[in-house]
Amino acid sequence: MEGQVSPTTGDDPAGDDPPLHSATAASSSPRSAGHSHETYVIQIPKNQVYRVPPPENALIAERFRNGPETNNAKKPRFSRRLLISIIVLIVFIIIAITMLILYLILSPNGPMFSVLKVVVVLKNPNSSSNSKDKHPSYEISLVAKNPNTRTGFDYEASEDVTLLFGGKEIANGKFPAFHQEKDNSTKLKLVLSGSNNAGFPHETEKTTNKTKSKEPVSLALAMDVKMKMEFWFIKTWIMDSKTNCDFRVSTLRPESRVVSQKCRSQFKR
Structure with a gap:
């Protein structure tokens, strides 16, 4: 025979939740003779049963669940950046070694320059030789030769061109930017503006008169030319060629x- 537990009818501080009770049942069946079976019934108040976990438990569970995933997400990202950096470094080293090998194999030489003629362009031919506004321009025709049979030149524009008379600067200007193929000669013209402090040399003025002068004019040209060497699709770093030409012209x-x-050139590779 099995016993039953009936709830207490007294006041319950937890609402309709019954208090904790226990019941003992014993079987009087002949088959259960000598054996004792006990059954316990436990009742828990409703205010102690949690169908939804407390917020703090949810936060702990969320941190535990997301923690390993966040760490795993950071590791591949760091590994990808490190891998990309290593690849870029290897490519840069390969390009640098290739350019160095090509440079050593080609052993390039600097450009060679020669002066063809120099012409004075007066802004105001009717002004006196002592006029402060009389600062002529000089047109200098040059020939630039690339002696290399395997590499071309990419000249860059520069402002380091100076014309000197008697060791003093009388004009300055720019060197133009242009491309020159291998084993090629190129004619170019430089336009130099007269320096404000130089004035108009008396010797150069005599050579611009209608009367032909038998005395040649001694001048000097200083240039700092910058360029890159080109081999197929590869271009090298910027190189300098400092050229100084001492020359004499019959007239201006x-x-x-x-x-x-x-002309003397100093080529810095």
Whole structure:
């Protein structure tokens, strides 16, 4: 026979939740003779049964669940950045080694320059030789030769061109930017503006008169030319070629011709 537990009818501080009770049942069946079976019934008040976990438990569970995933997400990202950096470094090293090998194999030489003629362009031919506004321009025709049979030149524009007379600067200007193929000669013209402090040399003024002068004019040209060497699709770093030309011209008129010249170049690879 099984016993039953009936709830207490007294006042319950937890609402309709019955208090904790226990009942003992014993079987009087002949088959259960010598054996004792006990059954316990436990009742828990409703205010102690949690169908939804408290907020703090939810936060702890969320941190526990997301913690390993966040760490795993950071590791591949760091690994990808490190891998990309290593690949870029390897590519850069390969390009640098290739350019160095090509440079050593090609052993390039710097450009060679020669002066063809120099012409004075007066802004105000009627002004006196002592006029402060009389600062002429000089047109210098040059020939630039690339002696290399395997590499071309990419000249960059620069403002380091100076014309000197008697060791003093009388004009300055720019060197133009242009491309030159391998084993090629290129004619170019430099336009130099007269320096404000130089004035107009008396010797150069005599050569611009209608009367032909038998005395040649000695001038000097200083240039700092910057360029890159080009081999197929590869371009090297910027190189410098410092050139100084000492030359003498018959006149500074359009029929000018160079009587003698000596050009020296210092090529920095």
